[in-house]
Amino acid sequence: MPYEHASRLSRREFLLRLAGGTIVFLTAEEIWSLASWAQTGERPTDPEFITRVNRPQDLESPPQWLTSWLTPNNRFFVRSHFGPPSPSSLKDWQLHVEGDVKQRLTLSFSDLKAFEEVTLHAVVQCAGNGRAFFRPKVPGVQWERGAVGNAKWAGVRLGDVLKRAGLGSKAKHVQLLGADRPVLPTVPLFIRSIPIEKAMHPTTMLAYEMNEEPLPILHGAPLRLIVPGWAGDTCMKWLTHLTVQEDEADGFYMQTAYRMPVTPVQPGAIIHPSELIPVTEMAVKSIIARPLEGAKVPGGAVQVEGVALTGEGEIVRVQISMDEGKHWYDANLGEERAPYAWRLWRYAWKGMKPGSYTILSRATDSRGHTQPMATPWNPGGFLWNGADVVRIEIEA
Amino acid sequence: MTSVSYLSRIIATALTALWLTVFGFLQHLDSSNSYASEPNDQSSLEQQGLAFINARCTICHSSDLITQQQLDRSLWTKEVDKMIKWGAPVRPEEQKFLLDYLSAYYGPQRSMGSSSAETERQLAPYK
Numbered sequence: 001m002p003y004e005h006a007s008r009l010s011r012r013e014f015l016l017r018l019a020g021g022t023i024v025f026l027t028a029e030e031i032w033s034l035a036s037w038a039q040t041g042e043r044p045t046d047p048e049f050i051t052r053v054n055r056p057q058d059l060e061s062p063p064q065w066l067t068s069w070l071t072p073n074n075r076f077f078v079r080s081h082f083g084p085p086s087p088s089s090l091k092d093w094q095l096h097v098e099g100d101v102k103q104r105l106t107l108s109f110s111d112l113k114a115f116e117e118v119t120l121h122a123v124v125q126c127a128g129n130g131r132a133f134f135r136p137k138v139p140g141v142q143w144e145r146g147a148v149g150n151a152k153w154a155g156v157r158l159g160d161v162l163k164r165a166g167l168g169s170k171a172k173h174v175q176l177l178g179a180d181r182p183v184l185p186t187v188p189l190f191i192r193s194i195p196i197e198k199a200m201h202p203t204t205m206l207a208y209e210m211n212e213e214p215l216p217i218l219h220g221a222p223l224r225l226i227v228p229g230w231a232g233d234t235c236m237k238w239l240t241h242l243t244v245q246e247d248e249a250d251g252f253y254m255q256t257a258y259r260m261p262v263t264p265v266q267p268g269a270i271i272h273p274s275e276l277i278p279v280t281e282m283a284v285k286s287i288i289a290r291p292l293e294g295a296k297v298p299g300g301a302v303q304v305e306g307v308a309l310t311g312e313g314e315i316v317r318v319q320i321s322m323d324e325g326k327h328w329y330d331a332n333l334g335e336e337r338a339p340y341a342w343r344l345w346r347y348a349w350k351g352m353k354p355g356s357y358t359i360l361s362r363a364t365d366s367r368g369h370t371q372p373m374a375t376p377w378n379p380g381g382f383l384w385n386g387a388d389v390v391r392i393e394i395e396a
Numbered sequence: 397m398t399s400v401s402y403l404s405r406i407i408a409t410a411l412t413a414l415w416l417t418v419f420g421f422l423q424h425l426d427s428s429n430s431y432a433s434e435p436n437d438q439s440s441l442e443q444q445g446l447a448f449i450n451a452r453c454t455i456c457h458s459s460d461l462i463t464q465q466q467l468d469r470s471l472w473t474k475e476v477d478k479m480i481k482w483g484a485p486v487r488p489e490e491q492k493f494l495l496d497y498l499s500a501y502y503g504p505q506r507s508m509g510s511s512s513a514e515t516e517r518q519l520a521p522y523k
Contacts, residue, residue: 054458137466137504139475183456186483 042216043074052141056083057218061146066289066307069336069344070121071149073216079126079147081190081253084217085179085238093222095161095206099175099243102166109222112206115156115164120203120228121341123150123309127231127258127279130375130384136267138381145287145388148309150342153226154209159200162244167196170246174199176225178238192258193249194227194234198280203228203340206239228340229311231279231383233258254278257380264376271379281311284371285385286318286345286363296393302349304331306388308363309342317364318345322357325373325387331361354396362387431493438500445497452485462498466506469499 049059059078061071095112097105126147128140141147162174175193182189198204205226208215215221220237227234233253248254259276286308291297308315314337319328334344349359362371374386431448449459467475472495480486486494 051460052464053461055454056457136468139465139467139471141461142464184483187456188482 045078045218046075049075049078050144050146052143053080056080058141058143060143061149063145063287063289063306064292066146066148066287067305067344069334069341070151070211073151073210073213073219076124076149076151076210076219077126077147078218079141079232080180080218082180082182082187085181087217089179090222090238093179093240095223095240095242097161097165097242097244099245100168100170101162101244102168103164105161105165107161109208112156112161112208112223115160117154118157118205119152119154119209120205120226121150121152121338122203122226122228123148123282123340123342124226124232124235125149125282125309127233127382128380130285130386131381133384133386134375134377134381136377138377138379140381147232148287148307148342150307150309151210152212153205153207154212155205155207155223155226157202158204158206158225158242159202161206161242162199165244167244171196171244172246173244173248175241175243175245175249176234176236176239177241177243178220178224178236179240180238188252190236190253191249191251192234192236192254193245194230196244198227198230229281231282233279248278258382260378260380260382265378267377279380279382282309283375283383283385284308284310284313284315284363284365284369286361286371286388288359288361288388288390291359291390291392293390294392295390296395299352299354299394299396300350302352302392302394303346304349304359304361305344305346306361307342308333308345310363310365310367310369313366313369314339315343315363316366318343318347319362319364320347320349321360321362322349322352324358325360328362352394354394357392357394359390359392360387431490441497442501445494445501448490448494448497453479455485463502465502466504467498467502468504469495472498472502 045059048062050062052058052060057078057080061075061077065071065075093109095105095107097107126141126143129143129147130145131138131140132142132144158174173193173195175191177189177191180190194204205228206223207226208221208223210216210219215224220235220239223239224237225235225239255273258279260279261271262275262277265271265275287306288304289306291302291304304320306318308318315333318331318333320331321328329347331345331347334346337343362373364370371385371387375384431444446459449462453459453462465475476484476486476491476494476498480491
């Protein structure tokens, strides 16, 4: 009956509106947090970001930004599990070093600055960058090219801090925890760990500066971990606790998420947990920044450009194909280089006739690893490094 | 963590729990609002599904995290189970409705337009 139907709808709407009101209430702390951070004078993020997820924020750089040696802080991709903590929770920030250590440490920001300062250039790339390209599709944020950036980081060596605490006899892993918290207390905390060898590596850094500016809140202020050569899931933001321990961290984000099969598997195959290992080192990869997908470009010279990166080792070659992989041509590599940074590349493509073209790019690193045409499928959609593909039209 | 933010978190958590209780109670009173029964038609599934995810899932994340996915029913089932385990307010009798909606509208066959991901798919022969 019409009346009853209308009545149902209005009651449902009433409930939904109540729910909506609650959502606003529940995120009031979050909104307050963002508003408070807005008063700290940090530059707002560039409005041209591709918003993959609104809340908590996941922002992807559009490909055409991937043409500069350093990625400006307000254009550096943002990945959040729960969003930034409130400024009040960081007001009395301290770094706790505990677990299997000879002496527990509680360090203030100025205590930390007393360690020897180091700087380095390093790529940070989300482990899921390129997830959208896997077939069949896998769950997760559907990043395409731009969950990656290159910055100059300043901070102190994690190894120096751990040496100060003194490692115990069972020190095999360092567990990482930041100050960010989920909305619901039933959601697992974002806890990760890295093996002690990587923690003690001289390039593994507790960073407090990014591109010669104080670390922005969206990038983990006041302190984040930078693990050069490894995917971003270990680069813990808003870091507050380091726990030295015998085992890998427990919990969803270490034991279930961010793991990959040791050997390639068929899509949908049942994989035993013992066949899954943590995502660590990044894979060799090039990304085409320009021309953009679907671009219509005038005849004559077409400039193809982008970035290339790898885990350990350096980029030594980037090749371009315009005939679907039959012939490959070497691109010119940029002059700026550093062990864990990306390398810019360019190729001037001349005298092509009007028509549709597919541009492919592939990179090779100093270990001889070459970017494959496609990355073997994995259920988490991690470490995509298939040759990049852009289709363009050359106009008459 | 300061005592002020600790207190605010306790209050937020308590009010979340209170709201989930009240929401459940209101739903119990208003059985006509249940999503347990089959929607009458497809457009109703779409409207009710969207309203459902906007009401229940956005406590923790915006709905774009859901609407960008292209998953089959078994993968959606895994995701929904995980979210329920983590506290998403979805009652057991509502799960079928939610999975019907997610698999119908955010399934593997959905076209995502002319994104570069789509282009990559057209280049499947390279694999």
